[in-house]
Amino acid sequence: MKKALLALSVVALSLSSCGTKKKLAECEAKNKEIQDLLNTATVKLNTCLSEKEALNSQIDYLKKNNADLMNTVGNVTTLSSKGAANLEKSLESMKEKDLKITRLQDALTRKDSVTLALVTSLKREVGINDPDIQVNVEKGVVFISIADKLLFKSGSYNVSDGAKAVLAKVAKVINSKPDFECMVEGHTDNVPYVSNGTxxxxxxLSVKRSTSIIRVLTKDLGVAPKQLIAAGRGEYIPLVENNTAENRATNRRTRIVILPKIDQFYDMIEKEMKNQQGK
Structure with a gap:
């Protein structure tokens, strides 16, 4: 009986031991599976954290970019506004300059018209086909050049009687233009003048010849003194070299320079030129 009970106990213990080992093995397998799942989850978690960090960095970058873009858009808008304003100012300035140029051209055209009309009038009024009397335009100025042999004797400043016929025609032109001024210029050759005490x-000599002609024009021919200007240029503006008797005779002359009073044209031209230089 005792032997039977002992045997049963051994068998029960053996069965119990086998069941515990099986459960332990199952637990170890389950534990390994859970550990694998945990490891996989940890890897995925770490990956997600890395991706989150990268996304956060990207979001920060995008936010900064967006702010920069907004600033850029604002700057571009500001620049565009300034550019439009500057362009408008430039266009206005160009219009003003075009207007000034047009006014300047008009003034020059009117001045040229006055000059041309004056030359035509002088040539018609003087009406002498003589190489010793010339009506010309020099640097925009109209003048009558009269050889001294028609006006004076050699070395003298007394106007000859024959000269008055020529000066009478000049006086007729001057008297018909009361708004004009005339400058009477005396010119000599380079032969030294022998001083006579006067x-x-x-x-x-050149100045004295100028004043002598002015006296004839005013006292004998009725020209208003306020229209006349006396000037002597001496030998210093020759037409040709003073190397022959003929050339010296050419240089001895009296020029009557016609000066139309077109001050409004000159003033406008001068003003516009100053405005152009100031831009």
Whole structure:
């Protein structure tokens, strides 16, 4: 009986031991499976955290980019506004300059018209086909050049009687243009003037000849003194070299320079030129 009970106990213990080992094995397998799942989850978690960090960095970058773009858009808008304003100012400035240029051209055209009309009038009024009397335009100025042999004797500043016929035609032109001024210029050759106690040199002679002609124009021919200007240029503006008697005779001359009073044109031209230089 005792032997039977012992045997049963051994068998029960053996069965119990086998069941525990099986459960332990199952637990270990389950534990391994759970551990594998945990490891996989940890890897995925770490990956997700890395991706989150990268996404956060990207979001920060995008936010910064967006702010920069907004600033850029604002700057572009500001620049565009300034550019439009500057362009408008430039266009206005160009219009003003075009207007000034047009006014300048008009003034020059009117001045040229006055000059042309004056030359035509002088040539018609003087009406002498003589190489010793010339009506010309020099640097925009109209003048009548009269050889001294028609006006004076050599070395003298007394106007000859024959000269008055020529000066009478000049006076007719001057008297018909009361708004004009006339500058009477005396010119000599380079032969030194022998001083006679009254005149010192060719410059004195040229001025004296100018004033002598002015006296004839005013006292004998009725020209208003306020229209006349006396000037002596001496020997210093020759037409040709003073190397022959013929050339010296060419240089001895009196020029009557016609000066139309077109001050409004000159003033406008001068003003516009100053405005152009100031831009």
């Amino acid at each position: 005149l010192l040199d060719n410059w004195d």
